[in-house]
Amino acid sequence: MKLARLAILGVSLAAGLLVARMAMAPAPEPTGAPVVVQETTEKEEVLVAAVDIPLGAQVSDGDLQWTEWPRELAPTNAIMRSMRPDAIGEIAGRIARAPVYAGEPLREERLIASDRGFMSSILPKGKRAIAVSVEALTAAGGFILPGDKVDVILTSQGAQRSGNSFTSETILQNVRVLAIDTTTAGEQDEKALPPGQTATLELTPAQAEVVAQASQLGTISLVLRSVQDSADDAAPDMIGGGVNFVKFGVTGQMQTQR
Structure with a gap:
């Protein structure tokens, strides 16, 4: 009878030690690489007004700047840097025939050459x-x-x-x-x-x-x-x-x- 109790006690102690050892073991490291979400929206540099350009003002280099813009959302007739990298130098000196506000994409139909009659152009x-x-x-x-x-x-x-x-x-x-x-x-x-x-x-x-x-x-x-x-x-x-x-x-x- 005593031998049976000792056997049961020994089995219980062994099971307890095994459970404790498993609990103290470090967690296994994840085997998969972290998931990285990549941005798929294509962007394009669009020429915009850096400051407000009022009606009749002569546009200077400092009035313009390139700004990143989602290609699919770029306005019609917007000036793209990939197509016209020298656009700032080409447009500088022209006159605004309509107000252009800071951050607004520039369109050439809103400008006139300085050698043309301004008043007849804005009428x-x-x-x-x-x-x-x-x-x-x-x-x-x-x-x-x-x-x-x-x-x-x-x-x-x-x-x-x-x-x-x-x-x-x-x-x-x-x-x-x-x-x-x-x-x-x-x-x-x-x-x-x-x-x-x-x-x-x-x-x-x-x-x-x-x-x-x-x-x-x-x-x-x-x-x-x-x-x-x-x-x-x-x-x-x-x-x-x-x-x-x-x-x-x-x-x-x-x-x-x-």
Whole structure:
């Protein structure tokens, strides 16, 4: 009986030692190599604007830079470094015909060569540019800048029996100012319009005729519009049926279309 108990005790001790030894043994090292996820998206260096380039500004080397861009997401007509490695030197000196913002891919259709007429290049199809003589007093105190939207007011003098009288009439609304004197939106050095200068307006042919006629009848004033009232998709509007004028003592009106 004692021999049987001793045998069972010995077997239990041996099993316990085996279990303890297995628990203290180090864990086996993994045999497989670590999984590395590789990026498969192909990238391309695209020419972008390094700074904001306003309308009418001359582009310099420092205004441009190469930036990595996913090839499949690159904009249409973007300039790729792999295809045009010397593009920065080729484009430097051109003039922006539309604003280009920092980080935006550059497209050549938004630039014009410096040896071409700038004003004719930025005019949309069907538009005309006409210059009117203005002073600080008749141009919102001189705070109208190229790129602003304005209303055009004609102030004229009429003869009456009781004496001379003046009338004012808004003849155009929401008109874009292309330049002040010879300064465009990309060349502004001052915050105000010097007295005795000219403002160049963007008009349709019919509107240009109205302004040309009005400038002979009286004083042209420009009224600055709020940015919130100057949406680019809102077309310039003519007020009333036209501009009244007197010729050979007979009152007439230059008809316009709304």
